[in-house]
Amino acid sequence: MAKYVLKTNRLSKSYKDTKSLSDVSVALEAGKIYGLVGRNGAGKSTFMKLVAGLSFPTSGSLELFGHSNKQALQAERKRVGCMIEYPSLDLNLSASENMRMHRILRGVPNKEVEQELLTLVGLNDTKKKKAKNFSLGMKQRLGIAIALLNSPEFLILDEPINGLDPLGVIDIRNLLKKLCEEKQITILISSHNLPELYHVATDYIFIHHGEIKQTLSRKELDERCSQHLSITCDQPEKLTSVLEMELQTTNYKVMPDNTVKVFDYLSEKEKVAQTLFKHGLAVTNFSVEGDTLEDYFISVVGGAENE
Numbered sequence: 001m002a003k004y005v006l007k008t009n010r011l012s013k014s015y016k017d018t019k020s021l022s023d024v025s026v027a028l029e030a031g032k033i034y035g036l037v038g039r040n041g042a043g044k045s046t047f048m049k050l051v052a053g054l055s056f057p058t059s060g061s062l063e064l065f066g067h068s069n070k071q072a073l074q075a076e077r078k079r080v081g082c083m084i085e086y087p088s089l090d091l092n093l094s095a096s097e098n099m100r101m102h103r104i105l106r107g108v109p110n111k112e113v114e115q116e117l118l119t120l121v122g123l124n125d126t127k128k129k130k131a132k133n134f135s136l137g138m139k140q141r142l143g144i145a146i147a148l149l150n151s152p153e154f155l156i157l158d159e160p161i162n163g164l165d166p167l168g169v170i171d172i173r174n175l176l177k178k179l180c181e182e183k184q185i186t187i188l189i190s191s192h193n194l195p196e197l198y199h200v201a202t203d204y205i206f207i208h209h210g211e212i213k214q215t216l217s218r219k220e221l222d223e224r225c226s227q228h229l230s231i232t233c234d235q236p237e238k239l240t241s242v243l244e245m246e247l248q249t250t251n252y253k254v255m256p257d258n259t260v261k262v263f264d265y266l267s268e269k270e271k272v273a274q275t276l277f278k279h280g281l282a283v284t285n286f287s288v289e290g291d292t293l294e295d296y297f298i299s300v301v302g303g304a305e306n307e
């Protein structure tokens with residue numbers, strides 16, 4: 001049975017005239033990396049703050065590690081690490097001094113954890129350099145090290161790759177994969193950039209105007225974004241048997257509306273069309289489809305920024 005780190009039930013948050021989050025119901029399974037993707041102002045930080053206990057819902061409820069009552073939730077939040085909106089660094093302190101300050105503030109007795117985590121995030125040789133002289137990527141990595149101080153099982157990171165150069169993005173991506181694979185930490189990471197999240201997340205949650213528009217796995221996203229022939233005809237079952245028997249491919253998928261997606265023969269479309277015709281199939285749609293990640297994002301959350 002799936003083990004859930006987080007479940008929300010119609011979680012909502014309003015600020016005076018603004019409904020920042022509307023009826024958000026999601027379930028996050030342990031051991032995965034969830035990408036929370038949405039435009040600026042979609043409600044990503046609002047959602048993360050509610051989960052982290054930094055803000056309170058207007059309505060709805062949430063469950064962490066299977067617990068939902070107020071006191072139990074507070075206790076379970078000790079198993080959560082977060083970096084929301086910006087890393088909470090003292091810019092006049094070095095990496096080690098920042099780690100020490102946060103370790104003491106959180107009551108973590110083990111001093112060794114400071115260096116262990118700085119090594120993990122690749123900041124063990126920054127010596128006395130003050131955080132104000134760090135690159136954005138180094139600040140983000142230090143923020144992640146701070147979020148890891150209490151050995152969390154669930155890590156919440158708000159836009160940790162926003163504004164980083166390509167190498168900085170790769171560093172953070174590799175770090176997150178390592179945390180998930182080696183330390184079995186479940187991760188929720190937000191971004192407004194689906195291609196950036198694509199390489200790190202195992203699952204994606206699309207949020208727009210405070211509502212969850214779609215949740216899907218990497219495999220499902222790949223299927224939707226890979227180029228394929230989309231075929232609609234009067235006899236879908238006969239179509240699949242022609243694909244298997246005549247065209248020798250099982251690389252297809254029948255969609256709920258009976259459209260068949262064929263992932264082979266993209267460069268031999270005529271051969272497919274002729275074969276279907278030869279077998280008397282009445283084809284009503286035959287087209288090449290498949291979005292880029294950017295197109296797919298827009299198809300889910302809409303095109304215009306201020307619609």
Ligand SMILES: Nc1ncnc2c1ncn2[C@@H]1O[C@H](COP(=O)(O)OP(=O)(O)OP(=O)(O)O)[C@@H](O)[C@H]1O
Pocket residue numbers: 015018019020038039040041042043044045046047192
């Ligand atoms: N404290 C607040 N008071 C009033 N409105 C707020 C507050 N916090 C957030 N909002 C509003 O709630 C909506 C969602 O904001 P939120 O910061 O959660 O979005 P986001 O997806 O994290 O965006 P960004 O990527 O720009 O940080 C926005 O319309 C924002 O203006």
